[in-house]
Amino acid sequence: MLMQDVNRRRFLQLAGGTVGATMLSDSIARAAMIPASRRTRSLADVEHIVVLMQENRSFDHYYGVLRGVRGFGEPHPVVLPSGQPVWYQADGSTVVPPFRPDVENLALTFIEDLDHSWAGTHQMFNDGNWDQWLPAKTTTCMAHLERSDLPFHYALADAFTVCDGYHCSMLGPTDPNRYYMWTGWDGNDGKGGGPVIANDELGYGWQTYPERLEQAGVSWKIYQDVGVGLTAAGYWGWTSDAFIGNYGDNSLLYFFNYQNSTPGSPLYQAALTGTDVSVSGGFFDILQADVKSGNLPSVSWVVAPEAYTEHPAWPAGYGAWYTAGVLNALTSDPEVWSKTVLLITFDENDGFFDHVVSPYPNVGTLPGQSTVPLDNELFDGTAGTAGGTDGVVGPYGGGVRVPMLAVSPWSRGGWVCSETFDHTSLIRFIEARFGVDEPNITPWRRAMFGDLTSAFDFESATDSVPTLPSVAAYNTGTVSPSFHPVPPATGSVPTQEPGVRPSRQLGYRFSVAFGADPQNLNIAVANPGALGVYLQARSLTVAGAPYTYTIGSGDELATTLANPGTYDLSLHGPNGFYRHYAGSPQTVIKVEETTNDWAGRVKLWITAGFGGGRDHHRVIVNAVDAYGGDYELDTRGGAEIVIETQGAGGWYDLALTSPADASFSYQLAGRLESGGQLTSDPQLGRS
Numbered sequence: 186m187l188m189q190d191v192n193r194r195r196f197l198q199l200a201g202g203t204v205g206a207t208m209l210s211d212s213i214a215r216a217a218m219i220p221a222s223r224r225t226r227s228l229a230d231v232e233h234i235v236v237l238m239q240e241n242r243s244f245d246h247y248y249g250v251l252r253g254v255r256g257f258g259e260p261h262p263v264v265l266p267s268g269q270p271v272w273y274q275a276d277g278s279t280v281v282p283p284f285r286p287d288v289e290n291l292a293l294t295f296i297e298d299l300d301h302s303w304a305g306t307h308q309m310f311n312d313g314n315w316d317q318w319l320p321a322k323t324t325t326c327m328a329h330l331e332r333s334d335l336p337f338h339y340a341l342a343d344a345f346t347v348c349d350g351y352h353c354s355m356l357g358p359t360d361p362n363r364y365y366m367w368t369g370w371d372g373n374d375g376k377g378g379g380p381v382i383a384n385d386e387l388g389y390g391w392q393t394y395p396e397r398l399e400q401a402g403v404s405w406k407i408y409q410d411v412g413v414g415l416t417a418a419g420y421w422g423w424t425s426d427a428f429i430g431n432y433g434d435n436s437l438l439y440f441f442n443y444q445n446s447t448p449g450s451p452l453y454q455a456a457l458t459g460t461d462v463s464v465s466g467g468f469f470d471i472l473q474a475d476v477k478s479g480n481l482p483s484v485s486w487v488v489a490p491e492a493y494t495e496h497p498a499w500p501a502g503y504g505a506w507y508t509a510g511v512l513n514a515l516t517s518d519p520e521v522w523s524k525t526v527l528l529i530t531f532d533e534n535d536g537f538f539d540h541v542v543s544p545y546p547n548v549g550t551l552p553g554q555s556t557v558p559l560d561n562e563l564f565d566g567t568a569g570t571a572g573g574t575d576g577v578v579g580p581y582g583g584g585v586r587v588p589m590l591a592v593s594p595w596s597r598g599g600w601v602c603s604e605t606f607d608h609t610s611l612i613r614f615i616e617a618r619f620g621v622d623e624p625n626i627t628p629w630r631r632a633m634f635g636d637l638t639s640a641f642d643f644e645s646a647t648d649s650v651p652t653l654p655s656v657a658a659y660n661t662g663t664v665s666p667s668f669h670p671v672p673p674a675t676g677s678v679p680t681q682e683p684g685v686r687p688s689r690q691l692g693y694r695f696s697v698a699f700g701a702d703p704q705n706l707n708i709a710v711a712n713p714g715a716l717g718v719y720l721q722a723r724s725l726t727v728a729g730a731p732y733t734y735t736i737g738s739g740d741e742l743a744t745t746l747a748n749p750g751t752y753d754l755s756l757h758g759p760n761g762f763y764r765h766y767a768g769s770p771q772t773v774i775k776v777e778e779t780t781n782d783w784a785g786r787v788k789l790w791i792t793a794g795f796g797g798g799r800d801h802h803r804v805i806v807n808a809v810d811a812y813g814g815d816y817e818l819d820t821r822g823g824a825e826i827v828i829e830t831q832g833a834g835g836w837y838d839l840a841l842t843s844p845a846d847a848s849f850s851y852q853l854a855g856r857l858e859s860g861g862q863l864t865s866d867p868q869l870g871r872s
Contacts, residue, residue: 251332380581564579614637683870685867
């Protein structure tokens with residue numbers, strides 16, 4: 186990272202302009218007085234989509250303690266090969282759970298940068314085991330921030346909608362992840378200079394999504410600062426002055442068609458122009474002018490200078506200041522804001538820890554099954570234009586979970602949306618609105634990741650929003666050495682903020698049936714829902730685990746795993762779906778599960794049988810409902826449990842044991858997408 190000292194006067198000159206150096210968020214409150222455009226009460230009311238992709242933070246790193254999201258309060262974390270929950274990452278005898286660095290003002294602390302290479306991230310991934318964070322990323326990867334450190338970020342989440350199932354697209358660095366945002370992939374088919382797994386910036390020839398928009402007559406633009414130039418001589422906008430330019434994050438400039446464009450041509454005007462903040466004094470002048478003049482394009486991408494990208498070691502507070510500037514520009518005309526969606530996300534996680542194992546396909550040697558094609562999802566070790574090899578064969582992604590905020594008049598109210606997304610979801614949202622398809626997105630991605638429409642309510646969204654906090658205190662312009670946080674000698678898993686938040690209804694409708702015989706563990710998944718489903722099977726006893734399964738919408742999947750005798754198997758899926766099955770050859774208790782999503786009801790039928798028949802002896806099963814109620818069931822003749830989820834925001838969590846069989850332990854948890862008042866998982870905020 187290039188940093189240089191910038192005195193305060195110089196910084197204020199660069200940070201000034203027509204939007205105002207203090208960057209207060211009063212305009213957000215003013216714009217809230219204007220109702221959302223609801224001409225059709227549908228996605229068609231969106232006239233402007235703006236994407237701000239920042240740099241290198243994981244979801245847990247920023248939002249692990251936020252109320253009502255899948256963070257550090259996770260009730261069913263994956264278990265590592267060590268036998269410890271995922272929080273307890275280790276490097277030899279060193280074990281470090283997530284920790285908040287002991288620093289007074291983390292918003293302005295320059296926390297050090299970490300490895301985020303393809304090789305290092307696949308080392309962490311470790312064939313889906315997710316247990317090599319410390320060896321690959323150092324103990325700093327477990328550092329996290331909280332509300333007092335990120336008041337602006339948390340206020341945005343509380344005012345609008347946070348997506349807690351959003352992943353970056355690939356297990357690697359910045360440029361390849363940004364190619365997914367702008368092209369749908371990394372040239373995975375080996376054409377046009379791909380595949381790309383590093384920040385090589387060698388020049389590429391496959392078609393980009395903005396070119397498809399141009400051909401379809403959909404207006405688009407990149408908002409950026411030109412720095413010392415947007416040609417290769419100017420390092421594509423990456424300068425030695427970290428407070429100007431675009432940090433090289435306008436990755437369209439690495440494609441030949443843009444490099445060869447000429448002034449006045451559509452590609453040049455939309456992608457190779459911007460502010461010259463050294464002259465004009467304002468980063469947001471062009472954006473605000475386009476808003477006020479009615480010239481904001483249908484689709485826009487905003488690219489920040491290095492110091493404001495939030496890329497470590499640059500502090501989060503600088504990014505908050507820049508994000509506030511974008512918001513102020515977009516809301517400078519309330520009529521425009523009433524028709525605008527701003528999507529704020531991060532290109533990758535740097536090296537910071539996140540506890541949710543990324544969805545990934547069973548490609549190469551990774552065990553599992555898929556009902557959808559897996560074409561172009563395996564990197565075979567040979568890089569693109571460079572003609573070299575990284576030496577690490579593995580899946581492209583999905584990548585680590587990163588923050589995503591849907592900020593718009595249709596996403597107010599402090600909601601959480603827990604559908605599984607990645608950077609291709611940005612393209613698919615534009616596809617859904619403007620009808621311009623991107624053929625580079627693979628079948629597996631389309632099955633696995635949603636289109637972001639579930640994050641919005643176009644029919645009855647609220648028209649009120651709280652005032653966001655000022656970011657004026659972050660307007661410092663100072664540069665500090667990188668800070669290496671030291672974990673506490675004795676750590677513990679952080680406590681998540683208590684309470685729930687309203688949660689968007691999702692299209693997941695799937696069921697899992699499990700059975701064990703002396704030779705096999707049998708899993709059958711039926712997915713009649715509108716969304717594809719990812720499941721990971723983890724076990725310390727079943728050979729070959731973890732296994733990864735993709736079940737497309739409308740598909741069914743049946744698989745068998747070798748029964749080791751005494752078995753212990755867990756299934757993890759979207760939005761907190763969890764199943765745990767444990768037993769032995771002596772286990773005779775059988776559980777049949779039936780779910781009725783629309784009624785918000787789970788029904789279990791429990792029997793105990795010997796030799797294929799029902800047991801006429803008394804076998805007791807104890808059931809503990811995390812949302813209230815303990816049961817003692819006599820399975821003689823069969824026993825039924827009916828769980829109503831309406832009173833728990835759609836959630837259920839039932840654990841079954843039996844004094845007759847110490848090896849027997851079943852647990853079923855998740856949410857039914859009923860028509861009731863759905864909330865985030867109530868267990869996330871429990872101490």
